[in-house]
Amino acid sequence: MDPSVIAGGRTGAQDPGGRTAGPRTDHPDFGTLVRDEGADLVVCHVCGQGFRALGSHLRSHGLSADEYRTRYGLRRLRSLSSRALARRRSVRQAADFRTSAELRERLATGHAMSRSGELRRAAANRAGEPQPEELVRTRAAQLDAGRRTQSTRRARRLREALDGLGFDDLEDALRTLYVRREGDIDAVAAHLRVGRARVRALLEEYGIPLRPTGVNSAAGRRSRVGLNDAHAARRVGTHDIRQWLAERRAAGATLGDLAGETGRSIPWVAARLDGRRSASAVRAYGP
Template sequence: MTTVPAALATDTGLGVLHPDFGRLVRDESTDTVVCHVCGRAFRALGAHVRAHRMTAAEYRRKFGLLSARALSARSLSAEQSRSRLAAYRASEQAQARFAAGRAMARSGELSRRRWGAATGRTDPEERRRVREAGLGAGRRTQARAADDRMTAALRAHGFTDLGQALRTLYAERENSVEDTARMLSVGRGRLRRLLAEYGIPVRPAGHNSAAGRRSRARLNDLAAAERVGTRDIAAWLRERTAEGATLRELSAATGRSIPWVASRIGAR
């Protein structure tokens, strides 16, 4: 009798291991499929389950398997698939019979009908397991990509240690949460979690650090420059002043206050 991998099976206490609910276990060494009922392995499990007084569909429902799950060994399933495909290609009648279904599949109508029919229906356990495995793999991939981006950002700013980077950029240089997150290529939420992890307190809202003031001034300069279509707002303001523009006119053009315009004209 085939041995079922312990991680996918349950011990009945009688020395026989059975696949867990919602899992179809294959023995790749013998190219067979293991029965949930008796624990033995067969090439054609769908035919075998009749010995347990079940149809293949009833077996799938009873043990939480996908309704379209093949209950055959991989080699047998492949043989059957090739045989059906050859018969389909050789029969114009079969091709005509399935033409409507192919058109529905291409248009997406088949998927819409499937989901509509499934409304309110409980998914098989196997589908839940497959979905959770896929989501978990996607999250791990995204986490690795985020870590890679952060590592590259650390190197670009001359750091090899994350804790050192956080203390230097946020605590010592007093960059804002937004600026520090941008420099490290992470989201603000993750940055706050990292600061807590390294024991670095987050400055209270409204704290007016020198770095914060510089950051806001830089953003204001960029916004004003974009509004008037220049890259150097101070040079633009001095040029317009030399041409005779008043502070009030320049204030209206840039959308900034008169004192702000005066300070940029005097900047060197």
Template sequence: MICHVCGRAFRSLGAHLRAHRMTAAEYRQEFGLLRTRALSARSFSGEQSRSRRAGYRASPEAQERFAAGRAMARSGELAHRRRDSARRQAEPEELRLVRRESLASGRRTQDRAAIDRTMAALRAAGFTDLGQALRVVYVERQNSIEATARSLAIGKARLRRLLVEHGIEIRPTGQNSAAGRRSRVLLNERAAAERVGARDIKLWLRERSDEGATLRELAAVTGRSIPWVAARIGAR
């Protein structure tokens, strides 16, 4: 263990801290360490633990002396007191660092998973480069932000950041081109067709209507609105 005060290495800092006129608790508080942070090398702590367990098992007096503490541990009283004590004390810097690193690690894992999903979608669509995919799907095909995000398996907020990073101007909301609107119509029709297992949703709707299905029934099974269904069946 390296002493934060003088930089020297020891198997255990317990006795050494007296040279700096500090207790273990004062040392941990001074340097923002967790109260549970061991101040001994792992090998030394293991030796001490084994020695103390052997002494405890061999000593009826020690067992009697610690009986009250064992009862408190079993009942949960010790954990309750520890929580109360922690609330009254300032949060150690090490704990903040541990929590911050845990949060950052979780975000890195999420980012990696998002990248994997996007790359899989790119490969499935025949793209090898993200910039190329963005220009083809969003610029050339004039898809909306929503349709582009869905096509490339990217969240909308992340998609907007990626468009800016690749120097692609984001179209103002509500000003998508006619091509973009047509693209959304086709996407909706494709989704409805996949839902009912049809190749051509318009033909499927007309056939079901001829068989006697109502507009309400067809809207429910396709997951669309009644006017949407009626528009695709057309005048008969």
């Protein structure tokens, strides 16, 4: 730790008594609980001295623990104790909760409010109130960490898809799947295991022009047919949707039954039961 912190030079020298009203947003450690990790002490923002617990010390500055938290942007329930002391208290409180019926009864109301969502709703009702700086920073850090995690997962999933398709380069995969094979956006997205919006963004990033709306290629149409068949097959738990349809039809299922089970239309079912016939030939199969 910077020696000037303990000496009080960097922290609170402007206000040694600690009695100035309002949050000290100008304090260099505003929104952060300052610790001396080597000695496992909590450092007072006002005087820079380290303590195992700040509670009783704060009275010398005319502050309560809640006033101190508010003044220095700390979370409302932030422990002002050293890590070791906080751990011991946590263990003791957990043991007390297990062994004391009286304590469990006193805390039952709060637990019920938590389970019912009442505490969450109460917090939402305070959404317009200023939030402690520490809480703002914590939430921002958690959000950034979540985004990095999601980005890492997406990148890994895309790399696995490229490896499975035999591509070393993403641009080569896009030009092969979308341009040379004339696959549509849905097909490329399915191959690369990404969303449609992501495919569009990648095509733009690599300077690959999108086909005009309404321009369909034979490969694109075949790709959509394959995707529809694969989706229906997954829905009913088979690898061969045409064989499954034929077996169900032979067992007495109607076209309406098969359409409902596969989530497709009756013409779609009819076309796959007899690929040589037009989908409009549904009447030949009965209701």
